[in-house]
Amino acid sequence: MSHLFRLSTGFLLGLLLLMAAPTARAAIYCVTNVSDLQIALNAAAASFNDDEIKLKQGIYAVQQRLFYNSPNNGWLFISGGWIQDGENNCAQQVPAAANTVLTGSAMYPVLGLYFNPSTTPSAGPRYGLYNLSIRDGYGDSATFQRGGGVQMTALADVQTEFFLDNVIIANNIGFFGGGADLYVRRGLIRIVNSLFANNSSPTTAYGHFAATSVSGNNPYGVLIANSSFVNGQCPGSGGRGCGIGVIVGGGQRLDIINSLFSGNAISDVNIEGAASGGFGNGTAFADHSLIGALSGTLPLSASNGLVGDPRFVDVPGQDFRLRDDSPFINRGLGTIPVYGYPPADLAGNLRLRFGALDPGAYENQTWDFIFADGFQ
Template identity: 55%
Template sequence: MSRFRTTILRAPLILCLALPGLAQAATYCVRNHTELQQALTAAAASPGDDEIRIREGVYTTFNGTFTYTAQTTGWLFIVGGYYTVDGNDCAQMRMDASRTILDGAGQNQVLRITLLPPAGTTTSARLGVMNLSIANGYGDSATFVRGGGVDMSSFSDGYTELWLENVIVAASKGYFGGGANLYAKNGLARIANSLFDDNQAPTTAYGHASITVVSTLENLAHPVVIANSSFVRGRCAGNGTRGCGVGVGLPAGVHLDVLNSLFFDNAISDLNIEGMANIGLGNGSASADSSLIGTLSGNLPLTATRALAGDPAFVDATNGNFRLRNDSPFINQALATIPYYPLSMLDLDAKLRTRFDAMDPGPYENQTWDILFVDGFDD
């Protein structure tokens, strides 16, 4: 039984059912697993920018992995949380990732997004998965399936951005990257405002996520970003010193930024950072700010600023509630001025991301703790 409980694109056309073979930019509204795959197929054939709006509900991979394989470089956003208003499907979106669930039922990789245009392609693209949950994915280790929950891979020579934002990835297994695999031949990868819980790599490492950016734009300051997220209860067999949290591969010219994020209760190590000098690509660099990273592994150092330490004091970690308690020492200990281009102003509960100009680390902002004024009176 499952342990998991429960800038918008310019889009001239909204289709309640994705039509096979459609090859124009569109916004698709899907209501079941069949329509979701039809929309992914149609969007992959489109040379334009597409958005797939998923109505709230559970979408199980009955017929195999939800798959998008494109040879054109149009943008794609897959966004959950939509519902019907006055008979109009996907008329509004609710910011609640737990209400839209893509479920692999412990048998299939849940979502695979692949961009594979002709060699020499220079057009840029952005591929985003937002405001939904990915659960119970299975990537077969025998066939080297990375990202049992979600695999986002761009093999384009053109610059491609990979976004996972406002998502919950839980109870998934895979070969290097049980929860997610993000690979960009040229581009950017970012995980923001998200929760990764109870993901596994049973035969290898990186229970939660494997991230590799081979090259990026010259002078791009933040090609790999992990921000306002939590990675908890990762498990794996281990692979040398590689542990069960997140693994990041960084060649020369590629920098990892970890910001306002919590790594907790991950076996062996929380974060593994490796350069690529051994394959002739040199070594990148990594830094962290206002984050909890207990155990570091790999061959690259991490420059840490305002490092957090100790018990985060989650509400109920045993039962999967990773919000901060009122007595958490981490409340208001995050960096409130975000030095990266746009991150959500709302947390994973759709609450304001800051309170009194202060921010909490992780994907949830505590808005309930009591304020004691200097005169001794409670607010």
């Protein structure tokens, strides 16, 4: 494991600069195996500074959940897709989330990130995952393990942000939130350019993820943009379905923009408030998205809704790119309200092609607008 003390470049540094961060110098770790990844997580958790962990391309098979539990408010970013040049194992990043895989091998939960200060600090951290896959995580429902893929939790009443950008979360199992369990007492949960596929909660609900934002320093509690949620499975619980489950407290909002929900059992989106816990009820909005069945206690104010078959390339093979004959090409016309997009889609291709964004995690690269209009 190499431990380099220098400024980060590229996308993650851009994210760091989007809002004021502590001025201490960032630590950067380059890891090539699971053992070194846990060592880097331990070191980062003990640090008061910001940290970036770079994962060399490959498969990281865990034998217990990777664990980051920090009382400090330094930011943490974990990014995949790094390749070797000479002696530097993390010399260059290839933007393709499928090339770096954290897997639980259908036996173990994969990753847990926890912000756990002893006293409430003046500012909270941002934790980010970028350009990687989390697959085949197993959270035991008998012991109430949430988020078989990833669990991210911040209980402190201070603005904290979780970013999942260009991430694949697939084939995970867990109790309420098979793919992911995400909770901020105060803050933002952001999911952009990401794919949740074939996740399940075998005894409860929310196959793909459960997300809660109780309060915040601004109204954006849960933001989902240009992401795809396919084939979530569960038996259901109290009317709740198998896609995603979101709780937003008073003054907070859920935004779903340019996103696709398909093949999820019972319901695609379940929305609830936090009034039962004394925190009031938030609001929910969707724009230019494919959302079928809804459940929950809060209404969804939807505009420019998409209808029909998205025509994915190969659903059984988990290829969720849009075919050239998809009716949704160039239909991702909603505007993301905060922070903007990474420059590449989930496969590393240009995020903008043929004049407008496509909804979902992938941008079609082969559609011919001349032939699509019937001219030859």
